[in-house]
Amino acid sequence: MSYSRSQPHKPADPSVTDTPMLAVLPNEVTRRGVTSLLDSLGHRHPVTACADPDEAIGWLRREVFGLLIASAAYGEPQLTEVVRETAQSGVKSLLLLDSAEPECIPWIASIPFDGYLMEEDLTTESMAEALRRLEKGRLPIPDALARLFITHAGRSRNGHRGPRIQLTPREHAVLALIAEGLSNRMIAHRFGISEHGVKRHVANLLAKFNCSNRAQAVSVALQQGLLT
Incomplete structure (x- = not known):
């Protein structure tokens, strides 16, 4: 099941926070929640949302977006394909995680996302801060996830x-x-x-x-x- 609140897109301007956004999330409640958060921030473009990564790739090939928000629930193979598509078109990407499990860190770190958000910490304020950091070329990442990344990097360095x-x-x-x-x-x-x-x-x-x-x-x- 998917739904779209899309309208004909204008060429994206340089501002990440003022461009069309695409959300690919498997849970409809989460899709509606993320869309509502973005709307509450005064984002002037309707958000396109879907549940299927392949559908998201289709959107990325047809339309101009400034930001993709994707769920970690899809796993490494599907997310690798989606992020490869965003990299080719210059779209920023945020990964939404429902938990930070140490065993997932190696494959999460291997995919070049531009930032990370925890679903349990998702609020208007946290979303706004993530978008501000992206706008400034900085990395949005929760402290707990950053610590896991550093631990993983240390182990990888030792080997x-x-x-x-x-x-x-x-x-x-x-x-x-x-x-x-x-x-x-x-x-x-x-x-x-x-x-x-x-x-x-x-x-x-x-x-x-x-x-x-x-x-x-x-x-x-x-x-x-x-x-x-």
């Missing part, structure tokens, strides 16, 4: 035997600030350089780590022992 990625001193400094959640603009201000210069450093980091976004790059850096 890592591959060659260590080599970074320049400036790239390492930029990486550390990305891990702290600073946006490109904030990093540029910190170093007294242009935002374009920071973007170049970030692009180099993503290329070296073979990652598609900042969150995944931080995860790989932790595994490599490049961050403490």
Whole structure:
């Protein structure tokens, strides 16, 4: 079962929070709840919602969206396909989890989501804060989940035997600030350089780590022992 509150889309503007959004969630109550939260924030575009990841991929190929909200309940294979589609079209992605189980962390960390939300903590305020962080280029992630990610990264680092990625001193400094959640603009201000210069450093980091976004790059850096 799915429902859509979609209307013809205009080209997305640069603001994540002011673009059409797509929610793919298996539970109808959750779909309606997320849609209601977004509506309450004054989001000016109707939210498109569905229960089938394949249907979500179809929407992503037909329409312009700025954000995808997906449930962790679908598991790794289906979410990998959906997020691959968002990466190709430049759509930000938020993963909604009903719980933070340690055994799920390895596959969750392997998919390049742009942020994370816990269903039990979902409120107007938490949704608004997640969207604000995305807008600033920062990583929305609950504290409990962040601790599990760090624990997983530490274990992976201890077992890592591959060659260590080599970074320049400036790239390492930029990486550390990305891990702290600073946006490109904030990093540029910190170093007294242009935002374009920071973007170049970030692009180099993503290329070296073979990652598609900042969150995944931080995860790989932790595994490599490049961050403490």
